Amino acid sequence: MAQRILEPGEIETLASRDVPRIILPDATHLFSARAARLRSLAAHSAIGGYLQLLAALADAQQALLDELTPHQREALQAQARGQQSSAAASAGMPLRPANTLRLDDRWRDWLRTLCRHCADEAGLPAETRQELQRVVAADDAWLDAQAHAVLERDDAPSVDAVAALLVMNALQVYWVLLASGFRPTDLKPLADAPGLCPLCGSLPVASVVQARPPYASYRYLSCSLCACQWHYVRVQCSQCGTPGRDIAYRALADADGDTGEAVRESAVRAETCDHCHSYRKILYLEKDPALEPVADDLGTLALDLLLGEEGYARASQNPLLWQSDGD
Ligand SMILES: [Zn+2]
Ligand SMILES: [Zn+2]
CATH class of the missing domain: 3.90.1670.10 (FdhE-like domain)
Structure with a gap:
């Protein structure tokens, strides 16, 4: 009996079939x-x-x-x-x-x-x-x-x-x-705009890697307005969709100045994209279950300063930080 080899797209489809796609607030x-x-x-x-x-x-x-x-x-x-x-x-x-x-x-x-x-x-x-x-x-x-x-x-x-x-x-x-x-089950990620909230169409404030079953180890984008979270594959730019080698992770240096160790251990990192030169933060709940996307994005402004100096732009703003137009 001939065995059919699955194409990469089919493997992803099979693998993602059981992923819970939506977490409501x-x-x-x-x-x-x-x-x-x-x-x-x-x-x-x-x-x-x-x-x-x-x-x-x-x-x-x-x-x-x-x-x-x-x-x-x-x-x-x-x-x-x-x-x-x-x-x-x-x-x-x-x-x-x-x-x-x-x-x-x-x-x-x-x-x-x-x-x-x-x-x-x-x-x-x-x-x-x-x-x-x-x-x-x-x-x-x-x-x-x-x-x-x-x-x-x-x-x-x-x-x-x-x-x-x-x-x-x-x-x-x-x-x-x-x-x-x-x-x-009423909602699913938008096929044509996977980076936008399927409920309200807003941009996410950050992404979250969940720690508890049935969501554990899956990554979700978290809406800045309605707080809905929707599944988004890991190691892929949530702004332009570029996967793989253009994606890197940054964190603030730890107390000893060891950036490599800090990036591995940090509960909040920035996922940068060298294709569109933007970044969005990613929160790891297994490292700290108290993390909250809107709050922890504001709690890590030093990381924004670092990335700004390196020429990366925020993919979207924090919903609680406003400047008057023209400021
Ligand atoms: Zn929303
Ligand atoms: Zn990108």
Whole structure:
């Protein structure tokens, strides 16, 4: 009997058949875990004060989700579902696209609640408090326009950095709520755009190598907006798709200045691509189960400085770090 030899593509298809493709965010813990991680990173960070502020915001995000009744959750999810044709999913489009979905007005209430919560933080500079009050007092149309800027929609105005941070926090609450209305089997990575979130179409903030079964040792990209994670093969650029020898890993030198050892042992590394000259960080949960993509990306800014000096560009920005346009 002749044996047929499998082509490389077929081997990959067989190997990936059983890989769980999607990990949905756990809306009951996501933001509280992020807050805890931000606080622990703040103690050793040059931007510790900022991370503390973000931790307070993440706690407030969790409180907003926790306060919703099951009926309110279902109503918000149904409102989003009603806008999206099932044809979109079968055509390989994101299920709740960030760039077109009409937002429920409640997102502005959440934004203002987050601002007020933030303004109550002890030790906040008076200037920051005033900026928060400015955002609370802004009219609905301006806030909507800022949301469109944050979501990179057409015809949006320039980004206001202070508003953008708070708007992003409110929108994350909305999209995490929408994500929690799905089952993992409802989604699959986008065949034509495997680097974009299959739920909302946003770019990932970082990638994560999971440690627990059934996900252990597989790599996932983690969405900056809805926190959905989707499978992406290892040693392949998550920006341009180049695999193999153009890919390398960098980490900060350890205390003895040994970069080689540090790269092997580091729980957070940068995956660089010499084809498109970009990088994205990769987190190894087996080395530290407390790692959180948004928080640990901010906790390793020294690595960004190092790669910037070497001519690599970030593949995408952290959702909690904004500059006003033109800065
Ligand atoms: Zn997403
Ligand atoms: Zn690349």
